[in-house]
Each structure stands twice: as structure tokens, then as C-alpha cells.
Amino acid sequence: xxxxxxxxxxxxxxxxxxxxxxxxxxxxxxxxxxxxxxxxxxxxxxxxxxxxxxxxxxxxxxxxxxxxxxxxxxxxxxxxxxxxxxxxxxxxxxxxxxxxxxxxxxx
Amino acid sequence: xxxxxxxxxxxxxxxxxxxxxxxxxxxxxxxxxxxxxxxxxxxxxxxxxxxxxxxxxxxxxxxxxxxxxxxxxxxxxxxxxxxxxxxxxxxxxxxxxxxxxxxxxxxxxxxxxxxxxxxxxxxx
Numbered sequence: 737x738x739x740x741x742x743x744x745x746x747x748x749x750x751x752x753x754x755x756x757x758x759x760x761x762x763x764x765x766x767x768x769x770x771x772x773x774x775x776x777x778x779x780x781x782x783x784x785x786x787x788x789x790x791x792x793x794x795x796x797x798x799x800x801x802x803x804x805x806x807x808x809x810x811x812x813x814x815x816x817x818x819x820x821x822x823x824x825x826x827x828x829x830x831x832x833x834x835x836x837x838x839x840x841x842x843x
Numbered sequence: 844x845x846x847x848x849x850x851x852x853x854x855x856x857x858x859x860x861x862x863x864x865x866x867x868x869x870x871x872x873x874x875x876x877x878x879x880x881x882x883x884x885x886x887x888x889x890x891x892x893x894x895x896x897x898x899x900x901x902x903x904x905x906x907x908x909x910x911x912x913x914x915x916x917x918x919x920x921x922x923x924x925x926x927x928x929x930x931x932x933x934x935x936x937x938x939x940x941x942x943x944x945x946x947x948x949x950x951x952x953x954x955x956x957x958x959x960x961x962x963x964x965x966x967x
Contacts, residue, residue, distance in 0.1 A: 737905075770953040779937055779957035780888070786951050823888060827952045831903040834888040 738763050738826050742835035748843040755811040757838045759824035764804045768828035771800055771809045774837075775820045783822075784809065814840070845869040847938050847958035854964050855932075861925040861963055865938030872896070872919045876941040878954060879912065879923045881934040889934075893941050894921055928965045935960040 739762035749755050759769065767787035772780035782791045784800035787807060797812045811818055819842055824835040851863035865877070879891040892902040892912050900912045906925065914921040925932060937960045943952040 767948055768951055772954075779960050780954075781957065782953050782955045785953040785955075786946050786948065789946070791955065825888070825954070830893075830901055831905065832890040832952075834890070836887050 737831055738765060738829060738833055740824055740826055740833050740835040742822075742824060742838050744838060745836065746839040746841065748841055749814050750843045751814055751816055753814045753843075755814050755818075755840060757809045757822055757840075759802075759807045759809070759835050761805045761807075761826055761828075765826045765828035767803045768826055769800070769802065769807045770825045770827060771798075772823045772825065773818075773820045774823065780823060811840075845940060845956055847940065847956060849936060849938050849958045849961040851936065851961040851963050853962065854966060855928055856967050857929055857965055858927055861928050861932060861936075861965070862922065863936050863938075863961060863963065864920055864922045865958055867919045867921070867940075870940070872914060872921060873916055876943055876952075877914075877921050878939050878941040880937045880939055880954065880957075882937065882960070883931075883934040885931075891923065891925075930965050933963065933965045935962050 741760045743758045769787045771784040773783050774780040783794050783798050788800045799810045801808050821837045821839045823837050846868045848866045855861045873896050878893045882888050894900050894912045902910050909926045911924045938958045939954040942955050
């Protein structure tokens, strides 16, 4: 299975901050990488698919980049509603696997 | 707008079979692929398997022969059965649309939308 490792596991930030989360794959996955946001008590929702494509309805402050084994999710200016946990997921080869998550909380 | 809703027993005894059903609205179940994903405190998010609109399935080998997925097109529902459960199978189980599309770089897939999830606890 392809292992997905996110860093950091958690971070504290303030409204307006630029936030970057990294996801590394144990093998090259080209651009087959998706990002999800999960708020407490809710199901995850997709933010970014295919490494950098913004899901419809997702604010443009979210962006994704990377290919191969290293990917980043960037929030250009953190908003109050962005405090949540973020997961990456590879869709390159079955079984699809997820990172362990990065929790973004308020500084 | 596609919506998914899980229904399950809440509590299952060890060694028994966990059974969860997902009801889909806003889309025909025959038009898409569907997956089950679970979330545990220890293992995080785990993909369990994908159900194709042909009725065939692709399972995560981690669940070996314990898992069975099926579809009921007359009810627009699909189901998950996980046998011989232990406490380690205690989790929130999500049903999701497994959206596969052709993009510039090839065929890709992602999970959207997700059901709200149902907590299944394995305990005697």
C-alpha cells in the first residue's frame, strides 16, 4: 500500500495567516492526490482533487500543488471557518489511502 | 444535489456481522461508483472498498474476506457487511460517491459527497 504522511500533525495559526500543509507519498503518485477538510462531528468534504483542481464552491484561498511524492495544501489567508482537520488521499492505486490528518487550530 | 444517508445498528457484538446501508438521493445509484470509508481514532480514515455500477466490487485487502458490498437498485441503496468484527472495527462508517472522471492527465477519482456517517460500536 502507498503510505501517505502529512506534516505537521497539528498547527496553531491566526486569522489572516498563510498556512501550508505538506503531504508525502511513499511512492510516486503523479498528480493523483486529493485534499479534504473535516470539521468536528462532520464528514470530510473535498477541497482539491487531482493535486491542484479546486472543487466547485471551494474558496479560492485554498490551493494545491505538487506531483510525484510531495504535495502541499495552502490556505492563503486563514478565515475563522477554516479551523478544521485536513487530510490528503492518494487515488493513484488501490487501495486508496489517506494521510493521518493535520489539525489547524486557533493560536 | 446528491445526498447520502447511512443507517446501521449502532452496536454489534464481537464475532458478529456489521451491516450498514446507504440510501442515495439526487442521483441514480446505477450512474456512479460508490465506496465505504471508516474513521477510527487509531487508524484514521480507511477506505474499505468500491462498488461499481455493474455490481462488482474492489475491496481493500486489509479487510480480506470479511467484507461484502452489494447494491439494491430498486431502492437506490447500497450496503456494507463486515463479518467477524472485533473492538478494532469500532468506527464511524461513511458511505461516499466515488467520483471517477477523465481529466487531462488521465482517469482520476475522489470522494464526493460523503454521508454524515454512522457510529458502529463493537462491544458485548
